[in-house]
Amino acid sequence: MYNGLIIYSVFKRRKTSGKQQRDRALRQLGDNCPIIYALKGKEGLITDFSSIKKLNVSFKTIIKYISALEPQGYQVVISVPSTHNISHIIGKRFSKHFRSIHLKNVLRKITIQEAFNLLDREDINLEESKSLRFRIKKQYKEVGFQGFFSLKGVPTLYRDLLPPLSMNVRPQLTFTPDRILIVDDLLASGTTLETAAKIIQNLYPNAMIHAACLFSSIGLRT
Secondary structure, three states: OEOOEOEEEEEEEOOOOHHHHHOHHHOOOOOOOHHHHHHHOOOOOOOOHHHHHHHHHHHHHHHHHHHHHOOOOOOEEEEOOOOOOHHHHHHHHHHHHHOOEEEOOOEEEOEHHHHHHHHHHOOOOHHHHHHHHHHHHHHHHHHOOOOEOOOOOOOHHHHHHOOOEEEOOOOOOOOOOOEEEEEEEEOOOOHHHHHHHHHHHHHOOOOEEEEEEEEEEOOOOO
8 A cells, every 4th residue: 555545566576775775885786676677678687588488477377366356357557657668568468467448648757847847836945955956957967858757866755746747648438437557667665656546536536546566665565
């Protein structure tokens, strides 16, 4: 549970110790989840087809367990946008299992410019504002004003100030769904999935909305 939102995680990831997080020399590649970095080909980490095939065997078993917990299933599965298509692949797998509609363009990431605008509207002290602006500027130098903003690097305490998603297009459905599943690849702080759920809840206020991710932290409960 995250602020009332039910989130199913297919796999759990281990979190590094406080000492490892503080000491850069002890930091491991993959930011606490090297397998997702390997699947995305980031930080020089790689995997192969046989390993992915083994992972998929477990995925199929676990998704059956999740569906047993939700016998009513879901009518619509919505993927959270990402720089990689893993969330869309996972969303498609969930929709196939539940025989539901899969939508992948409903949400979009906010831009760096929009992140600056959000920060300007927040009532926080000067020191906090300078610190957050510095972090956003680092992303701006990499992707520009119209590049996508990422919560990575933003302290968890301030992530609620910068909701990372916005509405892209309203779903063109012939019915009003009452059970919706939002899917992402990785659960870190929970802000992204919570933001997505709020956006979809505004569209369908009477719908039951749950979330699912491929990887989450062990023991995350709020």
